[in-house]
Amino acid sequence: MARDRSWKLFLALLFMLGCGGGERAGTENRGTQQAVAKEEPAVQTTGDWLIIHSLSDPEQLNPLTSNDSASSDVLGYIFEGLLTRNPRTLELKPFIAEARPAVSKDKLIYTFTIRRDVRFQDGRPLTGEDVLFSIKAIKCPLVNAPFLRVYYNSVVDAQLVDPYTIRFVTKEPYFLNEEVLGGITLLPRHYYDPENLLKTVSVRDLGKEPSQLPDHVKRFSDDFNKNYGRNPMGSGPYTFRSWKTGQQLDLVRDPEYWGNGKPGIDQPYLDLLKFRIINNYDAALVTLKSGGLDYMERLEPVQHVRGTSSERFKRQFQKLEYYSPTYSYIGWNNAHPIFGDKRVRKAMTYFTNRKQMVKTILFGLGEVVDSPIYFFRPEYDKTLPSYPYDPKKGLGLLREAGWSDTDGDGVLDKVIDGRKVPFRFEIKFNSGNATRKSAALTLQDELKKHGIVATVRELDWTIFLDDVKNHKFDAVILGWAMGVGDPDAYQVWHSSQAANKGSNAISYKNPRVDHILEEYRREFDPKKRIELYREFQRILDDEQPYTFLFIGKLVSAVQRRLRGVEVLPGGLRPIEWWVPVSAQKYGNRVTAN
C-alpha cells in the first residue's frame, strides 16, 4: 500500500517537475522563526553521531586561505574567535575574550583581555601571543587570503599589553570594527608557525609592499599556504580526524575541550560529526531515507513539496522551514534614460506580481520583501508601504511620466531629449539560475500586455558579473546576502560606490542617503543607528531603485532521534543537538572510520 502511494508520488514527480501547483506544504507566517520539537525535557547527554550532508568537499581546511561555505561549515567546529554572537538574540558576547573590548574615546583603539583557561586541542594554553600571531597571519600580504584580508583593511596595528591583553589600532571610527576584530580566527602560533618566523615583524610592517618584507616572512607564508590545508588545529570543541576526498570528513568531540562545563559556552554532545559528501540532491535524499544521513540542511523546493511528504518520512524525520538571509531583486539601471525616472521604476514594481512569483517559482517557500534590511533585524521598518501587484496603477504612473503609444505600433514611446524612444529594454541574469529565469520570463510576459518590450538574456556568471560591474545593462536580476548581524548598506547604496566597478552597479545617487550611510557608520549608539536606517528604507521605498523581490526559505530535514533541534535567527545549530541514550544509533563508537 505504501508502495502504491510512492509510485504515484514518483509519477507525479516525473510529470510535474517545473509545472508548479499541486499540494502546498504548510508554511508559517513571518514574524518569528518558528521553534520546534522540544518534546521531552530530558537531560542532555553525550554520545552518538550526526551524519551531515555536504554538497561538496571543502576547498581546504586552512581557515585563512579557504573561501567557500563547505570549508567554513567544518571549520566553525574547530576554531573560535574573541567574540561570538548570541544565537538567539544575535548580540555580540565575549567568547575567548573575558569581556567585550574596551574602546578608546576616539573610537580607534580596542583592547581585549583574554580568558586564561583556554586551551588548544593539543593542550597548550591560548595566550595573547596566539591572537597577535593570528592577526599577523591575516595581514601578511604573502598569505594567500586576499579575500579575507579586505575585511581587516581597517586594522593598522596590534600590540600585546601583557601576555593576556591585546590592543588593536584601527584606521577610522566604525561601529563594526568590534565585530571584525572579534571574528579573528584564533590560530595556535606554535602549530602554524613553529619557528616563530613572524615574531620580529609588526602588524604595521606587514602593511608595506610585499617585496620589502624580510625573507623569513616569505618562508612562513609559503609553508602556511601549502602545508596546512588538511590538518586544522584550533581551540574549538571538535577535533579534525580524517578526510577522504569526495567521500567523508570526520570531526570528533574533544573530551578535553576547555569549555566543558563552563557557563555561557556551548556544550557539545554528539561524539562524532560526519560530513558525507554527496554532490547531488536526489542521491542525498535517497541516502537520507535509507539511513545514511541524519541531517540535510537544504532540500530542493521540489523535494520538499513532493519527495518528503509521506507518513513514513514524517515518522523518521522532521522538516524545518526557515528564512535564509538572502534576497533577490531586479536592479534598474538608474543612469538609463528610461529608468532614470522614479515613476517608471515604481510602475515596474506595480507590474511585478511578486506574491505570485513566490507561490509558483518558490513553491511558496519565501516571502515578498520591500527593503534591503533583513526583516528580523531591529533596523527593519515594519511600517514600510508595500507595492501590490497593480498594473492599473503602473500604467497610470507611466502615463504621468509621458509614456503612450503615439504611433500605434503597440509599443509605448516617449520623446526623450528630442528623440522618440520606444519602451524596449533587456533583463540580464546569470545562466543556470532557474528562479531568476522564471522571474524574468514572468515579468516579460506581464509587460508585453502593456506595450512594453522586455527581452531576456542569460549570461555565464563571470561575463554577467563583468557587465554588471561595468554598468552594461538596462535591468538585472541578482541577489544579496544580508547576514544576520548588523547591516551596513554603504557599499551597495552610497553614490561613491557607483564609480570604479563598485557595488552600486545601478548608479543610485541620493545626497540624503549618502549622508545617512556615512553617519550610520560613525554612530556607536544602536538606537540612533536604527532611526537612521528606518529613514533610509523609507527613501528607498519611495524611489524604487530596485524592485525588491523576495527572501527564500530553506527546508532542512533532521532525523527525529536528535533533540534540541531549534530554528534560530541564523538557522539550525547542530552543536546544540543531542540524542537520548535510549535512542542512540551509534552509541559511543567513534573508532570506526
Next chain:
Amino acid sequence: MVSYLLQRLVLLVPTFIGVTLIGFLIMRLAPGDPAELRAAGGLRGAAGAGISLEKRGVVDEALVQWRAQYGLDRPMHIQYAIWVKNLFTLNFGESFKDNQPVWHKILERLPVTVKLNIFSILLVYIVAIPLGIYSATHLNSWSDQTATFGAFVLFAVPLVWAATMAIVFLCGGDFLYLFPPGGLNSLDYSPDWPLWEKVSDQAWYLFLPVVLLSYDGFAGLSRYMRASMLEVLGQDFVRVARAKGLSERVVILKHVLRNSLIPLVTILASILPGLIGGSVIIETVFSIPGLGQLGYEAVLARDYPTVLTLFTVSALLTLIGILLSDILLVLVDPRIAFGRRGQ
C-alpha cells in the same frame, strides 16, 4: 622495427606540442575568470544567490593580488612558455583551489577511476563480443533483431536518467533497497576487515556504477563485432573450411572469430585514455570521487593547472594508445608490416 618505432616516437613530439597548445588556448580563451570565481566564494557561491557579492567594492584589489600570486597577470604567450617548460620538468603546478600539487590530487583519485573503468570495459567486452557473434551467425533472425533492437534502446537511454532511476528505485528511499545510493565504502568500513568482507563491500558499492557505465557500450561494440564477423564470413576461406567438412563450431570460433578480431585491436587505442577518462555523470550521480568529477569541477572553477594537467595526461595516453594499437596490429596481422611495405 626499431627505426619505425623511433620514427613514430619522434613524430609524437610535435603532435603533443600541438595538442597542448590547442588545449591551453581553449581553456584560457574561454570566458570566465578564476579570480572572480574564488572571490564569489567558490562554485556554490557563484551558482547560488550571488552571495558574497557585497564585498565587491574592496575585492578588486584582492583580485589583482590573487592573479599576481599565480602569474595570471603576465602575457598569455609567456604563461604558455612557463607552463610547457614546467611540463617537461614534470612540474604540473598547484591547484588554485587548495594550493596542493595537481599531481597529488590526480594520484589520489586515480585508483577509483581505474577500478571503475577496468570493470566496465571488461563487462562491455564480455557481453558485447558474444552478442556480436550471435547476431552475425543468426543473421536477420528474430533473435538477432531483438538483440539489435535491445542494444540500440540501451544506447539511446540517457545515462543521467538511468542512473537517477536506479538510485530512486534500487537504493533505499521509498522502493527497493538493493544497492547503496552512492559512495565507495560502507560507513563503518575499516581497513582491518577480513579480505572477503572488504571485497564484497566494494562490489556492493561498485555494482550499479559499473553496470550503468557499461550498458551503452554494448550497442557500439556488438555492432562492430557483428559487422566484422559478417565480413569474414563472406570470404572464400570460410567456404573452403566448411567444404572441408569442419564443424560449424570450429569454423566460427577458430577461423572466423580470430580473423574478425583484428579490427577490434584498433579500438584498444581508446582504452588507455578511457581508463582515466572517468565518467562525469556516473561519478556525480553516485558521488564517486574520481577523475571525471575532478576534471569537471576544475573546468567549472577555471582551475587551469588541474584542467590542463588532466588534458595533457589524457592526450599523452591517447598518443601512446594509438602507437600501441599500431604495434599490436602488426603482431596479430601478418599482412601488415612495419615501415613502408616493400622497402
